[in-house]
Amino acid sequence: MAKPLSQGVHREPPAANKKNRVIFIVGPTAVGKSEIAVALASKINAEIISCDSMQVYKKMKIATQKPSAALRRRVKHHLISIISPAREYSAADYQKQAYSKVKEIIKKGKFPLFVGGSGFYMSILLDGIFKGQTKDKKIRGRLYRKAGRYGREKLYRELARVDPQAALKIHPHDLRRIVRALEVYEKTRVPISELQKQRKGVLDGHQVQIFCLNRDREDLYRRIDRRVDVMFRQGLVREAKGLLDGRLSQTASQAIGINEIKGYYDGQFDLEEAKRLIKRNSRHYAKRQLSWFRRDKRIDWIVIRPKESIKDIVKKIYGRLG
DSSP states (O other): OOOOSBTTBOOOOGGGGOTTEEEEEEOSTTSOHHHHHHHHHHHHTEEEEEOOSSTTBTTOTTTTTOOOHHHHHHSOEESSSOBOTTSOOOHHHHHHHHHHHHHHHHHTTOEEEEEESOHHHHHHHHHOOOOSSOOOHHHHHHHHHHHHHHOHHHHHHHHHHHOHHHHHHSOTTOHHHHHHHHHHHHHHSSOHHHHGGGOOOTTTTSEEEEEEEEEOHHHHHHHHHHHHHHHHHHTHHHHHHHHHHSOOOTTGGGSTTHHHHHHHHTTSSOHHHHHHHHHHHHHHHHHHHHHHHHTOTTEEEEEEOTTOOHHHHHHHHHHHOO
16 A cells, blocks of 8 residues: 555545546456455445346355345445346346446545456456347247257357358357357348447446466366355255256356256266266356466456465555556
8 A cells, every 4th residue: 555645644546536437347257356356446435336247146156156235235246136036147147237327436436346256247348248139039049049059169160151250259169159149240231340349338437457367277177166165055956956956047057056056956966976977167257267367468466375374465456557
């Protein structure tokens, strides 16, 4: 923290003189974003907006590792547990609601602090989402049926042919975004990568800083494994069974832990194997998250060493706020 300018008079936080400041703390799963973000938010008078594609769903507390009740009492959080897991929730829905929260928080004289691991959600917030009539349920349904029959690899090859720029940014296993890009192309005959150039987001009219937290790979993987063990002790199996007994939207069903527990209940493997798969899939997800963030040159990286405290990391971020 900066030293006092004189006895009894303290310098304001670096962010305090910035109007329309928006801050992001992103990073891979289990890196420690929630605790660090709450400590930073308390220091700079911010409110937290979740930047997570799964934490929007109710009844998924353990599977999505939402911030604890204690953390949420310390700092106000937004866009957590706002929708039934039976309902679809699109990137457009998120962008609209998150942008509204930005304006609401700034109006209070506070700073919006986005926290999460969804690189895609971060991207649409920063750069916006294109407007226009680009949705078509019939086309989308046909594409999903095609993927079920021929495999998502076939759809990805089609996307690479009609929109190679979009294909470079979409993971070959990300069926939802592959289908979305092909849906837009079939509906408009314009590649989604071209339409995205017309969009506007938080970067327009706001001063944005993005910090990505990272750890040594072995340290991160140990944290992931420990987190999964804790999730099982907290009751992940019971939570997942309750969700599977109801109706899950296409998006909500993609949360890590749901399909693995389903495999256990379907008799495909035992509970230890389900746990192993969740750990493995979480590590793979962390790798994909880091790959996404590394492509974004606007990000300021914060590497966390194993023995560094939350206070140490907050001090690093605070010192880099322009």
